[in-house]
Structure formats: structure tokens, C-alpha cells
Amino acid sequence: MDLLVVVLTLLPFTLSAPQHQGHTNPLHIPLKRRYRADRAINLPRIADNLRIKYGYEPVDLAKRAISTEVPISDNNNDVAYSGVLSIGTPPQNFDLDLDTGSSDLWVVTNQCPSCPMNVPAFDYTKSSTFVPSSSTTEITYGLGAVTGTISQDIVSFGGFTVSNQTLLAVTKYSSFGDEMSGILGLGFQSLSSQQAPPFWVTLLNSNALTEPVMSFYLKRSKNEIASAPGGVLTLGGTNSSLYTGNIEFMNIPNATTPILYWSLQITAFTIQGQPVSFPEENSLAVIDTGTSLIGVPSSILENIWAQIPGSVPLTGDWDGYKAFPCETNITVTVSFGGTTWAINTEDLNAGQISVPSATGAVGAMCIGGIFDLGKPLSTGDNVPSWIIGDAFLKNVYTVFRADPPSIGFAQLAPGLDDSASGDNSSNGGASQHSNNAIFFSVIVTLIAALALLN
Numbered sequence: 001m002d003l004l005v006v007v008l009t010l011l012p013f014t015l016s017a018p019q020h021q022g023h024t025n026p027l028h029i030p031l032k033r034r035y036r037a038d039r040a041i042n043l044p045r046i047a048d049n050l051r052i053k054y055g056y057e058p059v060d061l062a063k064r065a066i067s068t069e070v071p072i073s074d075n076n077n078d079v080a081y082s083g084v085l086s087i088g089t090p091p092q093n094f095d096l097d098l099d100t101g102s103s104d105l106w107v108v109t110n111q112c113p114s115c116p117m118n119v120p121a122f123d124y125t126k127s128s129t130f131v132p133s134s135s136t137t138e139i140t141y142g143l144g145a146v147t148g149t150i151s152q153d154i155v156s157f158g159g160f161t162v163s164n165q166t167l168l169a170v171t172k173y174s175s176f177g178d179e180m181s182g183i184l185g186l187g188f189q190s191l192s193s194q195q196a197p198p199f200w201v202t203l204l205n206s207n208a209l210t211e212p213v214m215s216f217y218l219k220r221s222k223n224e225i226a227s228a229p230g231g232v233l234t235l236g237g238t239n240s241s242l243y244t245g246n247i248e249f250m251n252i253p254n255a256t257t258p259i260l261y262w263s264l265q266i267t268a269f270t271i272q273g274q275p276v277s278f279p280e281e282n283s284l285a286v287i288d289t290g291t292s293l294i295g296v297p298s299s300i301l302e303n304i305w306a307q308i309p310g311s312v313p314l315t316g317d318w319d320g321y322k323a324f325p326c327e328t329n330i331t332v333t334v335s336f337g338g339t340t341w342a343i344n345t346e347d348l349n350a351g352q353i354s355v356p357s358a359t360g361a362v363g364a365m366c367i368g369g370i371f372d373l374g375k376p377l378s379t380g381d382n383v384p385s386w387i388i389g390d391a392f393l394k395n396v397y398t399v400f401r402a403d404p405p406s407i408g409f410a411q412l413a414p415g416l417d418d419s420a421s422g423d424n425s426s427n428g429g430a431s432q433h434s435n436n437a438i439f440f441s442v443i444v445t446l447i448a449a450l451a452l453l454n
Contacts, residue, residue, distance in 0.1 A: 043350060047295075047320050047371050082180055083233070086156040087167070088127030094120050094181035098233060099290030100214070100262050100400060101387075103187035103198045104139055105155070106146055106168035115173040119181045124169055129154045132169065139168065139193045147172035150194050157184070157199060158235065160208055166196030186214060186289070186400070190258040200235065204402055209236045212402035216289055217242045217416070218394045220346060243397035243410035248338045252405040253284065260382045261286045262400050264407055268335040269300075272307040276300055282385040285336075287398070287407055291389030293350060295373040304370060311368070312355060320372035323355050323365035332370075334392065341409060347391040 082097045087107060094107050107122045108115040115121060124130040131152045138147045148170035155165035170182070189197050203209050215238045219231040232239060238247070250264050265283045269276045282297045296304065301322070305311040311324040324330070332343040350367040369391045376383050399408040 089129040101288030102185040103192040107182035247408040247410040249408035264336040285386035295387035326366040
């Protein structure tokens with residue numbers, strides 16, 4: 001059967017973008033990651049932008065302390081996945097974040113003075129197929145906002161080419177990290193600020209994806225090094241070498257209405273073995289590869305951290321976060337109506353911060369990876385109460401399925417939490433390759449930056 005697979009490969013391979021051809025088996029290749037040392041200091045901005053992204057009030061700036069020079073060291077890394085797309089004629093290649101929490105494709109242009117100088121920028125004057133419109137829009141994400149012109153051009157990704165893909169040619173850029181040239185949204189069309197089909201929806205509607213799924217394995221990084229194996233994304237299939245047992249699918253709630261998010265209802269949540277209660281109306285959770293942390297309703301944040309002796313609320317810029325003694329081993333589980341999934345304690349530590357004690361002494365504590373989402377700006381069935389990001393997703397194999405709309409999780413294959421996991425996933429993919437398979441390569445890096453896209 002025809003099956004398009006977007007293969008994420010390690011640098012320094014080059015982008016291959018032939019016309020779509022038929023092949024039988026997916027090919028799975030490890031991701032890489034890059035380290036950023038300033039992850040923890042960005043947490044206040046990340047939390048506020050995530051609140052904005054999902055319709056919550058940002059923290060009142062007037063309540064913030066004017067103390068931006070708090071000593072911070074970063075002991076863990078958060079991640080965002082990116083892949084290389086080609087845009088235009090002749091093609092120009094760009095490293096774009098892959099984000100299931102958003103639905104737009106955007107790329108920085110060389111007409112953007114506020115865009116980072118150290119990433120490739122799209123020069124649309126050199127593309128003979130670029131078609132701008134008269135409309136502009138702003139898109140807000142977990143790391144900032146972009147403004148640009150809604151346009152169309154040829155876009156190639158993983159061996160498939162869309163001739164008239166809608167994208168935002170960015171001319172104003174604020175608050176993002178400096179590693180990426182843009183974002184490829186992998187959410188639903190109803191969430192698109194450009195009101196256009198996302199790239200993956202175009203593939204699905206053109207019957208390029210016989211199996212309508214996107215599958216993620218996100219590797220946990222334990223070392224602060226420049227680059228390391230980071231995981232695997234497969235578009236149009238799954239990799240059985242990366243998980244064990246069955247993939248347990250749960251339907252997206254309210255799927256009969258226009259779907260905004262890849263979301264599920266949380267049915268159980270525990271910390272240190274103690275259940276945390278919450279009403280059903282506060283159970284909807286977005287499953288977001290572009291978000292590093294876990295956002296929870298204000299009403300249960302205190303109940304969660306009350307189970308951690310010595311935890312304290314942070315104030316000022318870090319309002320909404322909790323700090324805890326770094327030697328504490330935090331155990332968290334979550335269920336979406338089926339299996340109970342455990343979260344590794346490493347994924348709940350967002351870095352160190354110096355906190356004054358009651359005696360005035362300053363000591364190092366760790367910032368919790370579970371934070372307060374705050375107050376929603378609106379109510380309704382589609383307003384999420386939780387954001388479940390990579391802190392959870394690193395612990396499972398995740399499959400986003402378009403038809404029927406659902407999300408599946410499976411237990412990771414043995415050994416994927418150790419440093420050899422990149423080799424395991426690479427060998428697994430190679431064993432599935434048949435002689436008549438077409439290799440599609442997309443340069444991928446795993447960027448150490450707080451997200452959600454996302």
C-alpha cells in the first residue's frame with residue numbers, strides 16, 4: 001500500500017525532496033538535540049505565553065518582582081523537535097519546529113529586522129512560485145509571537161511536495177529562541193490563524209497518507225552536551241521497535257464538533273502515590289509535543305505540591321511555579337481512562353533556582369515541571385484545563401490518529417531510556433526497509449528550548 005513517511009534523520013545528512021512515490025514500509029531514524037543553557041531563566045516567559053496560547057490570563061506584570069538577576073543553573077533540558085522543509089522555487093531549506101499544539105506553517109524572512117540573525121531566512125524575492133496575499137496576521141505561541149503576510153508557495157517535506165501550501169512569511173518576530181527558522185503546525189485546521197489546511201491535513205486529504213497517524217518517540221536527554229540522539233517521528237506509520245505491547249487509543253472528546261486540539265480527558269492523577277481529585281469539567285488536557293512542561297488548573301496546584309515536603313511557591317517572575325528540595329524523588333502517574341502511565345522524576349525538574357529561607361539564608365532548590373495555568377479567559381467544552389507536554393511524552397510512545405480522531409500511547413521498548421536508544425531505533429528502522437522502499441530524509445535537530453510550540 002502507499003504510505004508516506006516523513007523520516008527524521010541525524011545531521012549532517014541533506015534534505016531529499018523527490019516527488020511523492022509509493023513505498024511499503026516506513027523508515028525510522030533517530031533525532032538529534034542541541035543544548036541551551038538558558039532554559040530555566042525563560043520559565044516565567046514560557047508560562048505566560050503558554051497561558052496566552054491556550055486562552056488563559058497572563059500573570060499581572062504589576063505583581064512581578066523587579067528582580068531578573070536571580071541566580072539560576074540549569075540541570076535538565078527541555079526540548080522541541082524540528083525538521084528541515086524546503087520552500088519555494090528553487091527550494092530554500094529551513095529548520096522548523098514540529099508542533100502538535102499549533103496548526104500554522106510560518107517561516108522568518110529576510111525582511112524581518114527583529115528575527116534572529118543566525119538562522120536561515122526565506123528570501124521570497126528569489127522564489128518564482130511565491131504568491132503573497134493582502135492579508136496579515138499575528139500568531140502567538142508558547143515562546144512568543146510572529147506577524148507576517150499570509151502567502152502560498154511550494155513546500156516539500158519528506159519527499160512530498162504541496163504546490164500551493166499556505167504559510168506565513170514573517171516580518172516581525174518576538175521572544176522566541178534563536179535556533180529555528182519557524183514552525184510547522186501539526187494540529188487541526190480549525191486552530192489555524194491563517195484558516196488554511198495544515199501541511200499534514202493536505203497530505204491526508206490528497207490520500208498521500210493511507211494510515212492517518214503521526215508517531216513520536218521523544219528521548220530523554222541526561223547530558224548537557226552540544227548534540228545527542230533525541231528521538232523519532234514517523235508521519236504515516238509507527239515503528240514497532242520503539243514500543244512494546246499494544247497502542248492504547250483514546251478518542252478525542254467532542255469529536256463531532258470542530259476539533260481545536262489534540263486532547264484527551266484525564267481520569268486520574270497521582271503524586272507520591274496520593275490521588276489528586278478534580279471535577280470532570282477540569283479534566284480536558286491538550287497533548288502538545290511543542291510544550292516541555294505540564295500546566296494544571298489553579299484549583300489543584302496546591303493539592304499536588306502539598307504532597308512534596310519542603311515545596312514552596314515562587315513569586316515575582318516565577319509566579320505560578322513551585323520549588324522543591326532537589327533531593328526529592330517525585331513520582332507522578334496519569335491516566336486518560338485506560339493504562340496508568342508513570343512520569344520519570346527527571347522530567348519533573350525544570351532546573352535550579354536560589355530561594356531565600358525563613359531565616360534569610362539563600363539555598364538552591366529545583367523548579368517543579370508542573371505549573372499553574374491560571375484563569376481561563378473563556379469557558380466551554382474546547383477550553384483545556386491541562387497542558388500535557390514533553391515531561392509526560394518522554395515516557396511513552398505517542399500516536400496521533402486523525403481518523404477516528406484519537407491519541408494512542410504505548411509502553412516504550414526496553415532500553416530506550418539509556419544512551420543506546422538511538423542505536424536501537426536506528427536498527428529497528430533499517431530492519432523494516434525493503435529493497436523497493438524510497439528513502440525520504442529530513443534534517444532534524446532536537447533543540448533544547450522551552451516550547452509548546454508546539
